[in-house]
Amino acid sequence: MFRTLPLNISQGLAALTPELLVLGLAFLIIAADLLMPPRRKKRLLDLAAFGLLVCFIFTLPGIFQPAGYIFNNMLVVDPFSGFFKLIILASAVFMLLMSRDYKPLENNKTGEYTALVVLVTLGMMLMAGASDLLMLFLSIEFVSLIFFVLVGFLRHDVKSSEGAVKYFLLGAFSSAVFVYGASFLVGAAGASNFASIQRHLNEYGVSPLFIVGLLIMLVGFGFKIALVPFHMWAPDAYEGAPTPVTAFLSVASKAAGVAVLVRTFISLLPENANVNLILAILAALTMTVGNLVALTQNNVKRLLAYSGIAHVGYIMTGFIAYGVFGIQSVLIYTLAYLFTNMGAFAFAIAIYNKTGSDDIRDYAGLSLVNPLLSFVFFIFLISLAGIPPTAGFLGKLLVLGAALDSGYAWLAVIGVLNSVVALYFYARIAYYMYFAEPRLREELKPSGALKLIMAVSLFFVLFICLFPEKIINITGQVAGILRAFNGL
Amino acid sequence: MILTIITFLPLLGALIILCLPKEKEGLIRWFSAAVTFATMVLGFWVFFSFERGSAELQFVEKCSWIPAFNIKYFLGLDGLSVAMLVLTPLLSFLATVYSFNIKLRVKEYFFFFLLLETGMLGVFVALDFFLFYIFWEITLVPMYFLIGIWGGARKEYAAIKFFLYTLLGSVIMLLGILALYLYSSPHTFDIIELSKAQPFTRTFQYIVYAALFIGFAIKVPVWPFHTWLPDAHVEAPTAVSVILAGVLLKMGTYGMLRISYTILPEATKYFAIPLLILALINIVYGAFVAMAQKDLKKMIAYSSVNHMGYCLLGMAALTPIGLNGAIFQMVTHGVVTGALFFLVGVIYDRAHTREIEGFGGLMTKLPGYSGIMLVACLASLGLPGLAGFASEFMCFLGAFTSTVAPGVYKIITGLAVAGIVITAAYFLIMIQKVFLGPLNEKWKELPDINARELVAIVPLTVLMVLLGVLPYIAAGLSTASVTALLTALGVK
Numbered sequence: 001m002f003r004t005l006p007l008n009i010s011q012g013l014a015a016l017t018p019e020l021l022v023l024g025l026a027f028l029i030i031a032a033d034l035l036m037p038p039r040r041k042k043r044l045l046d047l048a049a050f051g052l053l054v055c056f057i058f059t060l061p062g063i064f065q066p067a068g069y070i071f072n073n074m075l076v077v078d079p080f081s082g083f084f085k086l087i088i089l090a091s092a093v094f095m096l097l098m099s100r101d102y103k104p105l106e107n108n109k110t111g112e113y114t115a116l117v118v119l120v121t122l123g124m125m126l127m128a129g130a131s132d133l134l135m136l137f138l139s140i141e142f143v144s145l146i147f148f149v150l151v152g153f154l155r156h157d158v159k160s161s162e163g164a165v166k167y168f169l170l171g172a173f174s175s176a177v178f179v180y181g182a183s184f185l186v187g188a189a190g191a192s193n194f195a196s197i198q199r200h201l202n203e204y205g206v207s208p209l210f211i212v213g214l215l216i217m218l219v220g221f222g223f224k225i226a227l228v229p230f231h232m233w234a235p236d237a238y239e240g241a242p243t244p245v246t247a248f249l250s251v252a253s254k255a256a257g258v259a260v261l262v263r264t265f266i267s268l269l270p271e272n273a274n275v276n277l278i279l280a281i282l283a284a285l286t287m288t289v290g291n292l293v294a295l296t297q298n299n300v301k302r303l304l305a306y307s308g309i310a311h312v313g314y315i316m317t318g319f320i321a322y323g324v325f326g327i328q329s330v331l332i333y334t335l336a337y338l339f340t341n342m343g344a345f346a347f348a349i350a351i352y353n354k355t356g357s358d359d360i361r362d363y364a365g366l367s368l369v370n371p372l373l374s375f376v377f378f379i380f381l382i383s384l385a386g387i388p389p390t391a392g393f394l395g396k397l398l399v400l401g402a403a404l405d406s407g408y409a410w411l412a413v414i415g416v417l418n419s420v421v422a423l424y425f426y427a428r429i430a431y432y433m434y435f436a437e438p439r440l441r442e443e444l445k446p447s448g449a450l451k452l453i454m455a456v457s458l459f460f461v462l463f464i465c466l467f468p469e470k471i472i473n474i475t476g477q478v479a480g481i482l483r484a485f486n487g488l
Numbered sequence: 489m490i491l492t493i494i495t496f497l498p499l500l501g502a503l504i505i506l507c508l509p510k511e512k513e514g515l516i517r518w519f520s521a522a523v524t525f526a527t528m529v530l531g532f533w534v535f536f537s538f539e540r541g542s543a544e545l546q547f548v549e550k551c552s553w554i555p556a557f558n559i560k561y562f563l564g565l566d567g568l569s570v571a572m573l574v575l576t577p578l579l580s581f582l583a584t585v586y587s588f589n590i591k592l593r594v595k596e597y598f599f600f601f602l603l604l605e606t607g608m609l610g611v612f613v614a615l616d617f618f619l620f621y622i623f624w625e626i627t628l629v630p631m632y633f634l635i636g637i638w639g640g641a642r643k644e645y646a647a648i649k650f651f652l653y654t655l656l657g658s659v660i661m662l663l664g665i666l667a668l669y670l671y672s673s674p675h676t677f678d679i680i681e682l683s684k685a686q687p688f689t690r691t692f693q694y695i696v697y698a699a700l701f702i703g704f705a706i707k708v709p710v711w712p713f714h715t716w717l718p719d720a721h722v723e724a725p726t727a728v729s730v731i732l733a734g735v736l737l738k739m740g741t742y743g744m745l746r747i748s749y750t751i752l753p754e755a756t757k758y759f760a761i762p763l764l765i766l767a768l769i770n771i772v773y774g775a776f777v778a779m780a781q782k783d784l785k786k787m788i789a790y791s792s793v794n795h796m797g798y799c800l801l802g803m804a805a806l807t808p809i810g811l812n813g814a815i816f817q818m819v820t821h822g823v824v825t826g827a828l829f830f831l832v833g834v835i836y837d838r839a840h841t842r843e844i845e846g847f848g849g850l851m852t853k854l855p856g857y858s859g860i861m862l863v864a865c866l867a868s869l870g871l872p873g874l875a876g877f878a879s880e881f882m883c884f885l886g887a888f889t890s891t892v893a894p895g896v897y898k899i900i901t902g903l904a905v906a907g908i909v910i911t912a913a914y915f916l917i918m919i920q921k922v923f924l925g926p927l928n929e930k931w932k933e934l935p936d937i938n939a940r941e942l943v944a945i946v947p948l949t950v951l952m953v954l955l956g957v958l959p960y961i962a963a964g965l966s967t968a969s970v971t972a973l974l975t976a977l978g979v980k
Contacts, residue, residue: 371596372506382629387655388622401666412666416659423655427632427648435636435644465622472556 012070015077018059018085019125025051026118033111041110042100048114049096052121056089063478067485069131073193076131076263078485079478083331084128084259087338091252092121094342094453098244101447103353104154105242113153117248120146124256131267131486132193133182136260140178140224143256144171147249151241163233163240170223170233178220184213185268194267194486206270214269215278221264224257227316228286231309235293238305243352246301247345250308251338258315258334262327267486271322279320284414287313291421300348300358303425304341307384310422311337314399317411321402327479329398332471336391336464340383343457347377350446360429365438373444374433376458381426383461386419391464491547491563494530494577495609498523502602510595517588520598524581524605531577538570540964543972545615545680546570554618557669558676562616567969568745569612571815571962572738575822576612578947579734580605583727586830586944589837590638590725597638600630601727608735612742617665617677621658624743627736628654631728639723646723653716654706661703661743664696668751683750683976690754697755700748707740708796711769721789726833729785733792733829734822741799741818745811745973749803753977757806760892764804767887768900770797771907779914784842785832787918788825791868794911795821795876801904802883805897806979810886811970816963817879820867820955824876827864827948831857834941838934844918849927850934857937858923860949865919867952869912875955878963880908891979 013020029048036044062082069076096117099105105113123143130136148171152164186192188210189200201210222230238246269275290310297303311333318329348358350373355362367374383390386397396419403412446454464471501523508516538546545564553561565573583601590597603626610623628651636647669675672687688696706713717737721729749756774794781787799821802814834857835850836842851858867874870881884905890897937945955962 367596368593371510378629387629388625393622393625397662397666400663401670404663404666405670409663412663416663417656419659420652420656424648424652427651430632431636431644431648434633435647469554469556472554476556 009071012075015065015068015070016075018055018062018089019122021055021058022052022118022122022125025055026115026122029111029115029118033115036111038107041107044110044114045096045100048118049093052089052093052096052118056086056093059085059089062086063474067481069195073195074132074135075126075129076194076486077129078481080263080482080486081129081259083475083478084255084334085125087255087334088121088124088128088252091248091255091338091342092117094346094457095244095248095252097449097453098247098346098349099242100449101353102242102244102349104157105244109153113150116146116150120150120248121252124252127256128259130260131195131263133185134192136264137175137179137182140220140260141175143253144175144224147245147253150245151237151249153242153245154240157240159236159240160242161240163237167233167237174220174223174230178217181213181216181218181220184209184216188213194264197268201268201270211269211275214265215275217264218261221257221261222282225254225261225312225315226305226309227282227312228289228309231286231290234309235302235305238308239299239301239358243301243345243349243358246305247342250304250345251341254308254312255334255338258312258319258330262319262330263482263486265319266322266327266482276320276322279316280408280411283313283316283320284411285313286310286316287415287418291418291425294425295421297425298359298361300360300429303360303429304344304348307422307425308341310418311384313418314396314415317408317415318399318402320408320411321406323402323406324476324479324483325398325405326402327482328472328475329395329402331475331478332398332464332468333395335471335475336383336395336461339457339460339464340380340390340392343380343454343461344377344384346446346450346453346457347373347380350444350450353446354442354444355440360432361436362439363429363432364436365440366433366444368438369440369443373446373454376454377433378430379458379461381429385423385426387423389462389465391461394465394468489549490530490534491549491565491613494527494534494573495563495606495613497527497530498580498602498605498609502599502606505595505599505602508595513594516595516598520602521581521584521588523602524577524584527605527609528577528581531574534565535570535574538565538965540567541968543567543968553616557618558674558678559618560616560678561619562678562680563613564615564680565613567966568815568973569742571819571965572612572735572742573609575819576605576608576735579730579822579826580608582826582830582944582947583730585940586730586833587725587727588940592638597634600633604630604634604731608731608739611739615679617669617679620679621662621665624658624739627739628658631732631736634728635720635724638725638728641723642719643723646719649716650720653713657703657706657713660699664699664703667692667696667699679747679751686751686753688752693752693755694758697748697752697759700743700752701759704740704743704748705766707743708737708800709740709793710766710796710800711773711793714770714774714793717793718786718789721792721829722783722785726829726836729789729829729833730826733789734826737792737796738818738822741796741803741814744803745815749973750976756977757892757979760804760806761896763800764887764897764900767797767800767804768904770794770800771904772797772910775907775910775914779910779917782844784844784918784922785829785836787844787914788828788832791828791911791914792821792825794907795825795868797904797907798880798883801887801901805883805886805890806892806974806977807886807890808967808970808974809882810890811974812963812966813879813882813884813886815966815970816959817883819962820875820879820952823948823951823955824864824867827860827945827952828868830941830945830948831861831864834937834945839931844921847922847928847931848925849923850931851923852927853932853934854936860937860945861923862919863949863952865915867956869915870908873953873956875952878956878959882963
């Protein structure tokens with residue numbers, strides 16, 4: 001399953017084909033932006049979406065490839081990184097399709113926007129494969145910087161600027177903390193790439209300094225994936241950002257963060273280090289705080305931001321189980337989250353385009369004018385709440401199973417209690433759509449692209465729960481290879 | 489194949505309804521009625537071809553579904569479930585006929601209703617936990633909408649309370665199910681396999697039993713988890729109340745019998761006396777609270793708490809007659825209380841009030857309606873010759889002759905008999921206030937029960953008499969399975 005020897009440069013480049021394609025695409029977009037007449041710039045989004053779709057197809061074999069380090073152990077190509085690259089690319093395609101029809105983005109520097117999106121996709125793909133602290137830091141910074149710009153892309157919108165500034169300030173701070181933590185690791189192990197650090201750990205064992213450094217790095221990761229108590233930026237950034245960026249941030253950026261977190265901890269943290277309790281407490285806090293605060297939100301983007309925080313708590317719950325089953329549950333949960341969230345955001349955009357409002361109270365009466373659309377949105381909501389027969393249920397089932405399996409019964413109990421709390425605010429949206437005094441009078445007519453996103457998401461949300469065999473097997477293999485290749 | 493067809497026929501119907509234009513309300517109504525009728529006919533076919541003497545699973549369908557986790561598509565029937573599989577389509581059909589008077593958002597109504605029927609049927613036939621849980625949860629969503637959109641004055645509150653409450657129960661149950669899966673080797677979600685293997689230690693059984701119990705108890709509802717029930721029942725539209733009382737509550741007791749009793753025998757015996765005490769509370773408390781109600785529908789709702797108490801009493805007995813009685817009680821309660829909710833709906837549709845004090849002397853004005861109501865009330869309070877008597881008698885007899893702890897059982901059964909008297913009291917008081925005495929002038933224009941309502945109610949009335957005179961029709965279904973279950977439990 002593994003390549004034991006490091007690969008040479010040309011093999012490395014071959015293994016990086018998807019990333020190189022994305023890079024080429026970014027240049028292509030920048031060039032095309034210069035040449036295209038302004039009125040047809042919308043085509044750039046289509047071009048980028050198509051290009052990323054091609055990259056997606058090229059990345060598909062990546063989840064079956066053998067694992068191996070490339071570029072002097074700077075990057076690793078393995079099924080795990082392939083899996084997350086696919087999630088990132090898929091959400092980028094969804095996101096670009098959404099951007100086509102999001103009104104505030106119309107005729108607003110489409111070329112720059114598209115190029116940034118493609119570049120940030122590249123950055124996240126590198127994050128998923130980083131196996132060196134330096135590479136990790138660079139890719140995280142690369143991604144963060146572009147996201148600061150994307151969040152603040154609506155320059156004339158105060159909220160957008162506010163979100164960007166908050167995100168930037170907290171992001172800069174957490175990067176510094178991350179580097180500080182990483183310096184402990186380098187100091188303790190005398191190397192920055194994972195393979196060398198592992199050799200050191202195998203030889204000399206873990207020093208307390210090392211563990212402390214890892215925990216400090218956790219702050220940096222925690223910021224990326226909005227782990228409580230490092231989540232403060234998320235609701236403001238999510239609310240201010242253009243909705244497609246919010247969707248992207250909540251799925252792709254989080255997935256990339258989860259990928260590096262899982263890889264780093266699996267590679268560098270021995271199982272006997274006893275920090276799982278800290279992770280478990282953080283997971284419990286994250287779920288609980290995210291859900292409780294979401295209860296009072298009326299803005300759908302803020303609501304999804306807080307619910308997204310809670311979902312990170314569930315992902316962590318699966319992760320603390322640490323074994324193959326735990327990683328597998330994280331993978332499936334992330335996959336379920338991708339489709340569910342993308343569907344939900346596509347819906348939010350469709351409504352926003354009609355009403356100019358993200359307030360869920362303005363959804364009142366939607367089920368009367370768009371019964372089918374409302375029900376589809378409701379399915380996404382119950383998937384977020386983890387009710388069968390949806391992907392969210394399977395994800396939650398596996399995460400809880402992993403927690404129980406590894407003896408964290410108390411965490412599983414907190415998890416299920418949280419899902420009841422969560423149901424309340426998801427059902428509140430349903431309440432406005434179905435029960436409240438109607439405010440919407442006219443039918444929504446979502447564009448073809450939005451309909452496509454919803455249809456694809458709906459299909460996978462149901463499919464993942466009802467026919468999960470293939471996905472379970474693949475994720476099982478992915479997790480198994482990660483453990484065997486990267487694990488200590 | 490027959491079970492798959494029965495279970496998914498309503499779902500297919502629901503999907504077809506999605507494709508029908510929403511202006512054609514008549515078509516949608518008749519189509520739903522046709523689908524539920526066909527399901528009911530299939531249900532009866534199963535009833536008549538079910539082999540009564542056998543404790544083996546029948547109509548088994550088993551194939552691999554998600555082999556990675558050893559999840560199977562596994563359906564089957566035995567004596568524990570066959571009665572409910574017949575009752576559910578029957579009540580669904582009658583409720584559909586009754587629902588012809590729904591004017592608001594007809595298409596969505598019948599869509600959700602048929603979806604609900606699939607969920608309910610699935611719960612009673614699924615023998616794999618994964619499948620079981622999916623069906624169990626599928627019933628929540630349509631119920632939430634049916635109460636929330638077509639319900640009464642406080643419908644939103646009732647809908648969300650129902651949804652949250654039952655979800656709380658089911659997620660805790662899910663943890664129990666996961667624990668069963670993780671601690672069995674090889675890991676399996678197969679209910680039958682788990683019940684045969686019996687690999688669990690005593691402490692583990694107690695913990696899982698408690699987790700599952702919360703899920704089931706909320707559904708039944710067992711005191712003190714019953715507070716969602718009056719709200720949901722009162723606010724739900726008539727047909728939905730019927731389904732709620734007639735079928736959904738039984739999912740709880742059925743779940744206990746099917747899962748806790750078979751897989752966790754040690755815990756079942758250990759918790760028999762606590763269950764007995766809860767049964768007593770349900771009976772007496774439910775009856776007293778029912779007596780205090782001013783709203784007719786709320787009174788019937790609390791009478792459900794009371795009657796499910798009899799069912800629990802029979803289950804706690806751990807004797808053949810008690811368990812058979814409990815299963816029989818599920819059927820008779822479904823029939824009788826289903827009819828009562830229909831009848832309350834009939835009067836509410838006409839008078840737009842359910843205040844018991846506000847009526848009076850209706851017997852003279854509405855003879856047909858009053859006659860049927862009288863039969864239903866008498867059946868509910870356990871008059872010999874009608875359905876309620878036979879099943880309640882079996883539950884009491886079962887508990888009284890229990891061998892688990894004879895002294896305790898005799899005392900508690902004796903106390904529980906008081907429930908019968910209180911039940912009789914509140915029904916008789918209600919009859920007196922509503923139907924007897926001088927006619928309240930306000931209601932002299934009320935029309936008598938109409939054909940649609942008769943179609944929905946008369947079959948249940950006939951069943952009340954039939955089951956009262958020939959209890960064997962339903963009570964005989966479960967004997968073989970109950971005997972096998974008790975042998976496995978190790979009690980006589």
